[in-house]
Ligand code: GDP
């Protein structure tokens with residue numbers, strides 16, 4: 001998926017006529033100061049970190065400034081941050097508007113209904129995940145006719161807006177709907193959507209573009225998505241590799257077995273983190289590469305769970321033994337193996353010669369690796 005930074009999302013909002021505060025992006029504190037001094041961004045202003053993670057408001061990544069000097073100080077403080085693991089390289093400066101109320105509005109795809117839905121709540125400004133479910137309204141929309149008048153009135157009712165603000169909402173919903181469809185979005189979110197005077201203004205923008213439509217959007221070719229540096233290397237080597245928060249590394253073959261292995265580890269109280277799908281390969285070098293990549297992720301222990309088919313057990317064993325010779329000391333990890341299937345005997349023998357025992361059952365091997373990683377949670 002292509003997650004757009006707030007300022008890019010807002011460029012799309014502007015294109016579709018969604019009301020925004022006046023603002024501009026700065027990449028240095030001096031630039032921020034100059035924007036404020038020239039009046040390009042009216043004062044007082046808001047200075048916001050342009051990172052993909054949410055919760056910036058609470059996390060000190062949104063600040064206010066009354067003078068050009070304060071804009072510079074705020075920008076300097078934010079540009080120096082590493083926010084939730086992401087280095088801040090840009091700030092968005094915007095006029096600070098007098099907010100009467102903060103609302104929540106988004107359009108996304110509901111995969112179980114297989115329909116777009118409008119999500120609305122009168123409790124905007126905080127992350128929607130923390131809002132009580134009874135305060136959230138979900139309105140499924142038929143994709144062909146789009147939003148009907150009665151559906152828009154329903155949203156207005158939920159948001160508690162009437163008169164000219166409701167009129168503003170009506171137009172805004174049409175714009176947001178058109179944007180969602182024309183730009184191949186899987187999510188468009190405005191949080192907060194602020195009531196300012198007699199109208200509505202989008203103070204934040206979160207837009208995610210569908211991966212499958214990426215070919216229609218060369219304009220996003222340069223945007224990196226949220227891959228970690230190791231995931232980036234894996235992608236170049238065409239290795240399916242995902243880094244999560246746990247401490248057990250999983251190497252399996254095939255998406256099904258990989259997912260099932262994660263489930264079993266969880267079931268026994270383990271905490272799988274990095275996982276790597278060897279897929280179908282008969283090249284021990286590819287296996288070695290995969291192991292070396294896994295080692296760089298520094299898991300507490302690694303679980304090798306292979307069902308030999310196209311990927312034969314002896315191929316995996318050979319690749320593994322070669323990798324073990326190459327892994328630097330600092331990246332060594334305890335390893336539990338379970339290799340079954342095609343050429344199992346040869347594979348098990350190669351591992352045994354290298355001092356690694358293959359544990360035949362899933363339960364025993366899963367529990368062994370959990371113990372090696374420091375025990376169940
Ligand atoms: P997030 O926390 O990462 O979602 O960042 P937001 O863009 O939603 O900003 C967080 C909060 O900053 C908002 O909920 C507002 O309360 C406040 N904020 C942002 N822009 C303005 C503004 O123009 N005026 C005022 N008064 N507050 C703002």
Ligand code: MN
Pocket residue numbers: 125191192204
């Ligand atoms: Mn927000």
